[in-house]
Amino acid sequence: MKAYRSMVLVSSDPQSIEKGSKIVFETLQQEIKAFNLEDEISLSMVGDVGRHDAIPMVIVYPEAVIYGPVKPEDVHFLVEEHLYKGRIAAGLQASNRELSGRIAWLSARKGTLPAEKRVVLERAGFIDPTSIEDYIAHDGYLALGRVLSEMQPADVIAEITQSGLRGRGGAGFPTGTKWGFVSKAKGDKKYVICNADESEPGTFKDRLILEGDPHAILEAMTIAAYAVGANEGYIYVRGEYTLAQQRLKTAIEQAEQFGFLGNNIFESGFSFRLHVHSGAGAYICGEETALIESIEGKRGEPRARPPYPTTNGLWDKPTLVNNVETLANIPPIIRHGPAWYRSLGTPSSPGTKVYTILGNVNVTGLIEVPMGITLREVVAIYARGMKNGSSFKMAQTGGSSGSIIPASLQDTPMDFDSYAKAGVSLGSGALLICDDDNCVVDLAKVLLNFFRTESCGKCNPCRIGNERAYQILSNIAEGVGTLKDLDDLATLSDNLYQLSNCGLGQTSATPLRDSLNYFRAEIEAHIRLKVCPSGVCSMSGKSYKYN
Numbered sequence: 001m002k003a004y005r006s007m008v009l010v011s012s013d014p015q016s017i018e019k020g021s022k023i024v025f026e027t028l029q030q031e032i033k034a035f036n037l038e039d040e041i042s043l044s045m046v047g048d049v050g051r052h053d054a055i056p057m058v059i060v061y062p063e064a065v066i067y068g069p070v071k072p073e074d075v076h077f078l079v080e081e082h083l084y085k086g087r088i089a090a091g092l093q094a095s096n097r098e099l100s101g102r103i104a105w106l107s108a109r110k111g112t113l114p115a116e117k118r119v120v121l122e123r124a125g126f127i128d129p130t131s132i133e134d135y136i137a138h139d140g141y142l143a144l145g146r147v148l149s150e151m152q153p154a155d156v157i158a159e160i161t162q163s164g165l166r167g168r169g170g171a172g173f174p175t176g177t178k179w180g181f182v183s184k185a186k187g188d189k190k191y192v193i194c195n196a197d198e199s200e201p202g203t204f205k206d207r208l209i210l211e212g213d214p215h216a217i218l219e220a221m222t223i224a225a226y227a228v229g230a231n232e233g234y235i236y237v238r239g240e241y242t243l244a245q246q247r248l249k250t251a252i253e254q255a256e257q258f259g260f261l262g263n264n265i266f267e268s269g270f271s272f273r274l275h276v277h278s279g280a281g282a283y284i285c286g287e288e289t290a291l292i293e294s295i296e297g298k299r300g301e302p303r304a305r306p307p308y309p310t311t312n313g314l315w316d317k318p319t320l321v322n323n324v325e326t327l328a329n330i331p332p333i334i335r336h337g338p339a340w341y342r343s344l345g346t347p348s349s350p351g352t353k354v355y356t357i358l359g360n361v362n363v364t365g366l367i368e369v370p371m372g373i374t375l376r377e378v379v380a381i382y383a384r385g386m387k388n389g390s391s392f393k394m395a396q397t398g399g400s401s402g403s404i405i406p407a408s409l410q411d412t413p414m415d416f417d418s419y420a421k422a423g424v425s426l427g428s429g430a431l432l433i434c435d436d437d438n439c440v441v442d443l444a445k446v447l448l449n450f451f452r453t454e455s456c457g458k459c460n461p462c463r464i465g466n467e468r469a470y471q472i473l474s475n476i477a478e479g480v481g482t483l484k485d486l487d488d489l490a491t492l493s494d495n496l497y498q499l500s501n502c503g504l505g506q507t508s509a510t511p512l513r514d515s516l517n518y519f520r521a522e523i524e525a526h527i528r529l530k531v532c533p534s535g536v537c538s539m540s541g542k543s544y545k546y547n
Contacts, residue, residue, distance in 0.1 A: 005041065006083055007044070007062075008032075008059070010025045010057070013052075013243075019055055019056055019069070020056055021045070024058070025045055027075040028058070037084065041083055057069070057070065058070045063088075065093065067094065074089075078092055117370050120368055121212070121213075123135070123212065123213045124208055124211075130250055135216075139335060141219055142335055146334060153227045153228070156226065157228075159333065160176040161179075162176070164338075164347075165326070165329055168325035168428075169322075169325070169326065170427045171503075179228055182228040182310045185311045190225075190231070190317055191313060191315075191317060192228065192233035192322075193235075193236060193291070195324070196237045196238065198428075199281075199283045199285075200398065200399025200401065201400050201430075202356060203356050203398075203399045204366070205356055205366055206324035207238075209354075211247055216331060217327055218252065219260070221233050222260070224330065226270050226272070228320050230320065231270075231271055238279050238281075240281065279291075282300045283454035284300050284302070285300040287503055289302045289502070290302045290303075290502070291321070292309060302456070302502035325354055329351060344371070346418075348415060352368050355367050355368075355369070355378065355430070356429060357378065357383050360434060361433045363382065364383070369382070371415045371416075374410060375395055378414075386433070387435070392410065393434050393436050395431055396430075396432040397425065397426055398425060398429065400511075401428075401508065401510060402425060402426070403427065406518040414426060423517070425507075437534055442536045447508075451504065455504065456504075461495055462496065462500045465500075466496070468492060469489060469493075469512060478539065482527060483524070486516065486520070490516055496509035526539075
C-alpha cells in the first residue's frame with residue numbers, strides 16, 4: 001500500500017452515523033483536497049472503536065490523537081492545525097477522562113487502561129471495513145492461501161483441534177471436534193453456517209466484528225468449508241444489524257471479484273459460495289436448529305436432537321454451525337500456529353475472550369482479554385471500578401441466559417472449566433455489573449419476563465414453566481410471596497433444565513438457580529419481612545395468580 005504521512009479514521013458505528021459522521025467524513029475529504037494533502041493523508045471510516053460519549057470521533061495517526069465529538073464546522077480548523085501545520089487542534093480533543101480499553105489499545109499512550117490482547121478484534125476499528133485492499137494489507141487471506149496451497153482438510157482440522165479453540169457462543173464445545181464430526185459425515189452436499197443472530201440483551205461483540213472486520217468471517221468460513229468438505233455457506237445475521245449486513249454483502253462482492261470466493265479459489269479446485277440471510281428478530285433463532293429451520297423458510301423452532309446438525313442439518317445435509325467470535329479466531333490460528341494460540345489463556349480454555357462491560361461501573365464497552373482473567377480484575381482495571389464508589393454486589397454473565405455471579409466468586413478464573421466447577425456459566429460474554437442498589441428478585445423477574453416472551457412455545461416445560469416462574473417472582477416482589485414459593489421455584493428451575501427441548505428453556509432456569517443458591521436471604525426478606533433490602537421492589541401487596 002502507498003505510504004502516507006498521516007492516517008485519519010472517522011468512527012462509523014450506527015450511533016456515530018446517526019450523529020453525522022458521514023457528513024464529517026465528507027467534509028474531511030473536501031478540506032484535505034483544499035489543502036492539497038490527498039497524497040499525504042489516508043482517510044477512512046472505521047467501525048465501533050469502543051467509546052460513545054465523544055462521537056463522531058476522529059483519530060489521527062501516528063500521533064494517536066483522539067478528537068470528539070467533531071462537528072462539520074470543526075473540520076477546517078482540525079485539518080489546518082493538525083494535518084497542515086502539524087500541531088494539536090486545541091479544543092477538539094476528547095475529554096481527559098480514562099479511555100475505554102479499545103481506545104487505549106489504539107492510542108497506546110501512558111495513563112490509559114492496560115493494553116488488551118487483541119486477536120479477534122485485531123483489525124476492528126483500525127482498518128476500513130469496506131476495503132478488501134486494507135484487509136489484505138493487514139495479513140488478510142494469508143491463512144486461506146496457506147490452507148489451500150499447503151494443507152489437506154485433515155491437516156486444517158488437526159491444527160484447530162491442537163489449538164484448543166472452544167466455541168465462543170456460550171457452550172464452549174471444542175471447535176476442532178465439531179469440524180471433525182462434519183468432515184466425517186456422509187453426504188453429497190454440506191453447508192457451513194455462521195450464527196450471527198446476536199440477540200442476547202446487552203451483547204454486541206459479534207456486531208463489532210461483522211461491522212469492523214467482515215472479511216475475517218468470510219476467510220474463516222472458507223477455511224472451515226474446505227476443512228469439512230462444504231461448498232456453500234450462510235451467514236445468518238440478526239435483522240436489526242443492517243450495517244453489518246451491508247458490509248458483509250460488500251465484502252462478499254469484493255472477495256468474489258478478487259477470487260477469494262466462488263469457483264476454483266486460488267486455482268486449487270476448491271469452490272465456495274456465501275449468502276447473507278437476515279433474521280426476523282426471534283431470540284430463539286440463536287439456537288442452531290431453530291436458525292436452520294428459519295433459513296429453510298419455516299417457523300423458527302428448535303428440532304428434537306439427535307440427529308444433530310453435524311449429520312442432519314440444513315435441508316437434512318451435514319452442517320457446520322459456528323458463532324462469529326469462534327470463526328474470527330480461525331485465521332490467526334492458521335497464521336501463527338496452535339502453539340501460539342495455546343500460549344494465551346488457560347490450558348483448558350486457550351485464547352482470548354471478548355467481553356461486553358455494562359452496568360454500574362465507570363467505563364463500559366468491549367474488551368478482549370486472555371481467558372482466565374477474573375471478574376475482580378475486569379471491574380478494577382478495565383471498568384475502572386464501581387460507579388460513585390459503590391460496592392460490587394453481583395454480575396450477570398452471558399446475557400439473559402448467563403449466571404448471576406455473587407461477590408464471593410469474583411476471583412474465580414473466567415474460563416469454561418473454572419466456572420463450571422464453581423457451578424456457574426460464562427455464557428456469551430456480556431458482563432452486567434450490579435451494585436447494592438440492584439435487587440436480585442427484580443433482576444430475576446426481568447430475565448424471566450424476557451424468557452416467557454421469547455419462548456417459541458413448542459414445549460410445555462418452557463412455555464408454562466417460565467410464565468409460572470415469572471408470576472411467582474412477581475408475587476415475591478409485591479410482598480405476597482410465601483416460603484413455599486421458594487420450593488416451587490427450585491422445582492421449576494430443575495424441570496426447566498431437565499425437560500426443556502432446547503437451550504433457551506434449559507438456560508432460562510439459570511437466574512432462578514443462582515438467585516436461590518447465592519441470594520436466598522435477600523429473597524426471604526421479601527417474604528418474611530415484606531421489605532426489599534435494595535429498595536427496588538414496590539411491596540404493594542398485589543397478587544399475580546396463575547390460571
